Amino acid sequence: MxxxxxxxxxxxxxxxxxxxxxxxxxxxxxxxxxxxxxxxxxxxxxxxxxxxxxxxxxxxxxxxxxxxxxxxxxxxxxxxxxxxxxxxxxxxxxxxxxxxxxxxxxxxxxxxxxxxxxxxxxxxxxxxxxxxxxxxxxxxxxxxxxxxxxxxxxxxxxxxxxxxxxxxxxxxxxxxxxxxxxxxxxxxxxxxxxxxxxxxxxxxxxxxxxxxxxxxxxxxxxxxxxxxxxxxxxxxxxxxxxxxxxxxxxxxxxxxxxxxxxxxxVIFKYHASCYGTQAPVEAALKFNRPDFASVSSVRVGVETQYLSVCNIQTPKTAAQARFSIRHMVALALEGFNTASQHAFSSECLTDPQIAAWRERIAVYGDAAIARANSSIDVEFTDGTQQRVTVDASRPESNLERQQHRLCEKSAALLQDLYIEGSEKILHDRILGIDKAPDLHGWMEDFRVWESQHRRNQHEHTNTGE
CATH class of the missing domain: 1.10.4100.10 (2-methylcitrate dehydratase PrpD)
Known part of the structure; x- marks a missing residue:
């Protein structure tokens, strides 16, 4: 050519x-x-x-x-x-x-x-x-x-x-x-x-x-x-x-x-949903699980473009829930683990308390709010108000801290799938991949790890192309 x-x-x-x-x-x-x-x-x-x-x-x-x-x-x-x-x-x-x-x-x-x-x-x-x-x-x-x-x-x-x-x-x-x-x-x-x-x-x-x-x-x-x-x-x-x-x-x-x-x-997520929901979740967590009965309204401000990306009002499926600011903020206010897959289960999606929180939450777009930022205003039944703002747009400057958080996230997600403690072997191998001379052999070793440490409930599927 x-x-x-x-x-x-x-x-x-x-x-x-x-x-x-x-x-x-x-x-x-x-x-x-x-x-x-x-x-x-x-x-x-x-x-x-x-x-x-x-x-x-x-x-x-x-x-x-x-x-x-x-x-x-x-x-x-x-x-x-x-x-x-x-x-x-x-x-x-x-x-x-x-x-x-x-x-x-x-x-x-x-x-x-x-x-x-x-x-x-x-x-x-x-x-x-x-x-x-x-x-x-x-x-x-x-x-x-x-x-x-x-x-x-x-x-x-x-x-x-x-x-x-x-x-x-x-x-x-x-x-x-x-x-x-x-x-x-x-x-x-x-x-x-x-x-x-x-x-x-x-x-x-x-x-x-x-x-x-x-x-x-x-x-x-x-x-x-x-x-x-x-x-x-x-x-x-x-x-x-x-x-x-x-x-x-x-x-x-x-x-x-x-x-x-x-x-x-590059930045990483620590909540299991669209990046447009990350700042609202972080802001909601700062309210330290307020008593539902004491809250009269919750207003969530985001960059305007997120209204067309992750603003599904009443999610019916796990996939929709990951694109619902209202659902994710409701989870955070109620104290759910937003990294857990349980937060997206059918039981959680139909949970009366989560549904009640969703109805109390209003999401609005504000052109003055930067991307991956959010503000939450909570009005309490006694007439007081509290505002929290969060910027989730900045990458981590401390790479050791980032690595630690990612290992914690990985361990939490894998704990129900693989034998306890085995994830450290996986983490060490991946983080040391720069020393692997041949990824054909590296992947063979991974397949051995996967088969030996998988819990029984983790489905093992043989699939060819």
Whole structure:
């Protein structure tokens, strides 16, 4: 592939940057954050494995067997690369409890790790290469988000699905050692495959977007490696991806200064719901479980855009509850553990006390409130009022504290699925993945751990592609 028209294009500049990354030159804190993201995502895959959306996808794909190439993380079985990416991808996002990069509106881990781990396992690549690929994928996602601006999301696109597909393409292209020209064609192939609507939020399709994005990266780079061609200047031509998927673009925002790594802006959730609910939950918790009878009203202020994202008034399903500020604030005020899956059970959804709290809560949008911030005003029956404000937009500056909190979160979520104490073995292996010379063997060891430490009630499903 030799495209003279690519000279000086933004598409080529992004491809050249991605292809030129040297994993030995990446800063240590950047690699550490990547391992934190892997730990968080890995946990969410295991916890989400038996959710209905994941089980339904596994049943469907089980009728299309393929080569056993990569591990299905919730079992000790193998599937093809594509199906492993799809299944692990949907499982990691089905609970909507994974990491976030607020400026890009992308959940960074879920379109990237399913594809990266599948290919690294199949080809026996190193843990350091896997971490580097993740960093590259995050950077391409965020740079494209800067190019597309806010209108892409406002038009109804799900950035994790659309921009995440390109991130996966860059990550897998680097692992497959594509040339910059091949990478440009891979971007063009991805542009013809990607999609994902925000109107799907609260349905099984929302987490499927993540698995599909990961699979898109595998598919596009595999084709490009075999000389499959596409529109190679897809970020530059008049009817290319940015022109069709955004009202306004910002090319000058794409090329960043040396030493800037957007992975440093990744933040993690500690409540099992959409990121738009995180600040309201944190604010509600500061009221220290007020007596319901003493509260006459609760007003929750959020950034206006969240009214169309996570403001389901009366959720009927667990998926809807994760996109309901009213439900999540009700849980927090009543003292429920918002990281527990019980908070999304049918019993909890129909609990009379939670329902009563929901009716007492009003959510409103305020253009003066910044993204991932919230204010809650509680009026008490004695006429007094109390206001709490929270900013949940800032990444953790202390990486050791972040690692500790993520290990605590993982242990709490895995305690009903795996033998007590066994999660520490998993944590140590994931956080030390940079020292693994061969992820094929690393994943074999994981399958042994998974089968030996799974509790009886944890379903073990053999699924091929």
């Amino acid at each position: 030799n495209d003279d028209k690519l000279k000086n294009t933004l598409t080529l500049k992004l491809a050249e940057w991605a292809c030129a990354v040297d994993e030995s030159q990446l800063p240590s804190d950047v690699l550490k954050i990547a391992s934190h993201s892997l730990l968080d995502w890995y946990t969410m895959v295991l916890v989400g494995w038996n959710e209905p959306a994941v089980a339904n996808l596994r049943r469907y794909l089980n009728d299309e067997p393929g080569a056993p190439q990569a591990t299905l993380l919730g079992s000790n079985s193998l599937a093809s690369l594509t199906h492993a990416a799809l299944i692990n991808g949907i499982s990691g996002h089905v609970l909507d409890f994974d990491d976030a990069h607020l400026p890009s509106r992308v959940h960074p881990s879920v379109p990237l790790w399913p594809a990266i781990l599948a290919l690294c396992e199949h080809q026996g690549l190193s843990g350091k290469q896997a971490l580097a690929a993740f960093v590259i994928g995050v950077e391409i996602q965020t740079r494209l988000a800067a190019l597309m601006g806010e209108s892409h999301y406002r038009l109804g696109w799900h950035n994790t699905a659309t921009l995440g597909s390109f991130g996966a393409t860059a990550a897998l292209g680097w692992l497959r050692k594509l040339t910059p020209i091949q990478m440009c064609h891979a971007f063009g192939i991805t542009a013809s495959q990607t999609g994902g609507l925000r109107s799907s939020f609260g349905t099984s399709c929302k987490p499927l977007h993540a698995g599909r994005a990961a699979a898109n990266g595998l598919f596009a780079t595999g084709l490009a490696k075999h000389a499959f061609d596409a529109q190679s200047a897809v970020f530059d031509v008049a009817d290319g991806f940015p022109a069709l998927y955004a009202d306004e673009t910002f090319p000058d925002a794409v090329i960043q200064k040396d030493g800037n790594w957007d992975i440093r802006q």
